């Protein structure tokens with residue numbers, strides 16, 4: 077057992093015997109635990125650190141809105157507001173077989189969808205969990221892995237024979253690549269930067285669509301990459317398919333981001349392309365980068381600063397680091413470690429298991445908050461099972477309250493992002509729906525309600541009509557229909573565009589199992 081570097085821990089003697097060591101602050105026979113009062117005092121401190129007032133939220137919204145405008149009008153901005161070349165919405169009448177690949181922060185998913193028209197479909201999907209090595213090794217290797225998974229999927233689920241792939245026939249593929257890519261056309265995407273802890277080498281600055289096509293060739297797959305899209309853009313189109321009032325889509329998962337439909341006339345930085353100013357184009361905001369490097373607007377605590385400094389991308393994705401599922405558990409872990417260092421928690425116990433960065437999964441926060449028992453048995457389970465630590469009820473209540481503070485701050489900051497797009501687009505009066513997806517949104521108890529509460533704090537009375545509901549009774553399907561306008565491709569200076577959607581994204585089947593915020597005008 078490794079020795080803890082803290083006041084409590086253990087030493088292993090040459091004989092192999094382990095001795096527990098700790099500094100006792102009181103003379104008790106049992107393990108010394110913090111008193112209820114101590115925990116309550118500490119909680120007050122964290123309450124003031126992690127609580128966002130409505131006034132502060134409105135200030136954030138104002139700065140956020142300006143940042144979004146800047147990204148639309150100037151190139152190379154921190155929040156890049158990426159034009160996606162996805163124009164307009166699907167009709168819902170599309171038919172055919174479509175393949176989709178979704179490379180997210182945690183998993184790789186492959187899906188085959190047969191659209192049968194009139195809203196009917198069949199769907200098959202496989203999910204692979206990505207390893208830490210795959211996230212860090214050479215990028216081409218990562219795309220080779222994606223192609224390999226696709227090959228297995230195609231061989232298992234498609235094959236040859238009547239009604240299946242004929243020799244020489246190829247399937248169109250939509251690739252959902254959930255990282256910031258600047259695009260010149262729909263089947264192109266230069267990776268601006270990795271996020272969510274990815275660091276695969278030889279990939280940033282390169283066209284990931286090209287890299288992936290190379291892997292498809294290597295595995296001799298009968299597949300044609302037709303579109304590269306961000307998960308938010310996919311969710312935007314899919315949510316609109318389900319609920320035509322949808323104007324914005326947000327992802328709160330391992331990462332966080334938003335997309336919405338913008339008038340081409342308001343995207344100053346692409347004026348020179350000569351696209352019909354009356355058209356609408358989806359914008360992938362990449363808002364996770366808001367306030368990066370300068371840290372002027374967001375309420376960063378010292379724990380957030382440590383998360384940032386010790387990440388593989390210090391300074392970057394400042395907004396995302398306060399909100400997304402990848403970081404919330406780590407923020408809570410850092411607070412607990414500080415209290416261990418101060419001799420408040422776990423005296424006499426070996427805390428080495430808790431000292432490993434990122435060992436405290438965000439799912440634990442979610443479990444702690446939803447523990448229904450008076451004794452908080454779930455929290456006992458988490459600490460004993462994963463960290464071999466004993467807790468008192470007062471400590472468990474403290475942990476739960478802390479999780480609530482961190483989760484609530486994340487939800488209220490998320491509300492600021494949504495509010496910025498709503499304000500910028502003037503949707504408050506006319507009303508709109510926001511399609512929301514991602515593990516944090518779907519699985520963290522109370523997250524959606526806290527976002528709503530946050531929107532009401534920002535917008536006052538008008539926010540009272542913010543509602544959410546699950547729009548898809550059949551759930552589990554996300555569609556994106558993308559077709560390539562060949563006439564546009566022939567015109568040199570104008571990037572190929574999507575006119576009618578006819579390639580489908582079913583990237584994450586869970587994703588139709590989403591909620592939609594309804595932003596209703598006051599009656």
Ligand code: BGC
Pocket residue numbers: 180181253254255256271272306307308327329330331332333334362364396
């Ligand atoms: C990425 C976005 C993505 C979001 C949600 C962020 O880290 O930069 O492209 O949409 O995560 O997956």
